[in-house]
Amino acid sequence: MRHSVTMQQRAVVAALAAGLLSAPQVPAFHGSPAMAQTPQLKPNPQIQVEYSPPKNNAAAGQAQYNDFMVIYAWLRVRRPLEEIQTLLAPLRLPRPIKIEVDTCGAERRAYVPGGPVTVCYELIDKIQKTADVIKGNDSLKQTVIVGTFTQAVLHELAYGIFDALQVPVWGRIDDAADRLAAFVLLQFSGEVAHTAMIGSAEFFLLSRKTWTGSAFADADSPEGQRFYNFLCIAYGGDQLDFGGWAQAPQGKDPLLPKFRAVQCPHEYQQIRAAFNLRIMPYVDPDVLLQVKAGQWFLPGEVSK
Numbered sequence: 001m002r003h004s005v006t007m008q009q010r011a012v013v014a015a016l017a018a019g020l021l022s023a024p025q026v027p028a029f030h031g032s033p034a035m036a037q038t039p040q041l042k043p044n045p046q047i048q049v050e051y052s053p054p055k056n057n058a059a060a061g062q063a064q065y066n067d068f069m070v071i072y073a074w075l076r077v078r079r080p081l082e083e084i085q086t087l088l089a090p091l092r093l094p095r096p097i098k099i100e101v102d103t104c105g106a107e108r109r110a111y112v113p114g115g116p117v118t119v120c121y122e123l124i125d126k127i128q129k130t131a132d133v134i135k136g137n138d139s140l141k142q143t144v145i146v147g148t149f150t151q152a153v154l155h156e157l158a159y160g161i162f163d164a165l166q167v168p169v170w171g172r173i174d175d176a177a178d179r180l181a182a183f184v185l186l187q188f189s190g191e192v193a194h195t196a197m198i199g200s201a202e203f204f205l206l207s208r209k210t211w212t213g214s215a216f217a218d219a220d221s222p223e224g225q226r227f228y229n230f231l232c233i234a235y236g237g238d239q240l241d242f243g244g245w246a247q248a249p250q251g252k253d254p255l256l257p258k259f260r261a262v263q264c265p266h267e268y269q270q271i272r273a274a275f276n277l278r279i280m281p282y283v284d285p286d287v288l289l290q291v292k293a294g295q296w297f298l299p300g301e302v303s304k
Helices: 002-017 062-078 080-087 121-131 138-164 173-188 190-206 225-237 239-246 264-278 285-292
Strands: 047-051 097-102 117-120
Touching (some): 047 062, 062 080, 097 138, 121 190, 173 190, 190 225, 225 239, 225 264
16 A cells, blocks of 8 residues: 555656646646746755655545645645755754654644654645635735745744754744744845735735634734734834735725734834844855845746
């Protein structure tokens, strides 16, 4: 049985690479070249990546396994973790951190100190299915998938960075991980930050604000804070690019409520001070300049 599953996995990957899978299955996962034209930088040797083949969960059914296999094929061709591995080339870590995509049985697997950082097929599947409601705008669909995936990876990776660098975290570690993910995006690449922020915001709206719970913008919310932490750091760090989030469209509420928006510049400065103290000593400034100059996404994935 193990041999037959392996053969099936190889067949799906080969089919995608050859363009033989039909587009209606997962439209946004098809037609992309292997990787974007990233700068000629060496990947961070302390960040290891692995795409584990999906596991067939009998309780979830064959249909889910088939969906995960298509995602697995896309990952093997598109290689997004390798791009993040290179994006983070300036970060000099004292020990390896492994990022893996795996079957979790849930949308998230908690980080265990010293262990791998995991992005779950269940979450990627949810991102893809949420983006599937977008019709007639394949570029936006690509932005939602790639941008939200990037945000999710950096959020999970933040736990490993806190662990490896022994960064003290005051308050909820989930909040700290969201803030670090957003701040790293803003510092390392404006293009990646814009696409990840816009993609995540669109995903949040498309999922009818169910991704992070209720009481979404309340600073004391146990889960709802997460999405707004991410938006708030982006808004506080770059109001020229993200200022529209605090403006109310006619007849609608703003994406970032005014009472929270006014706090965001202060929150951004707080995370900047902590980053400069605890993490910036491990960042190579010359390599960082090369990263900032790079193109990290494919043309169809970049939010306009």
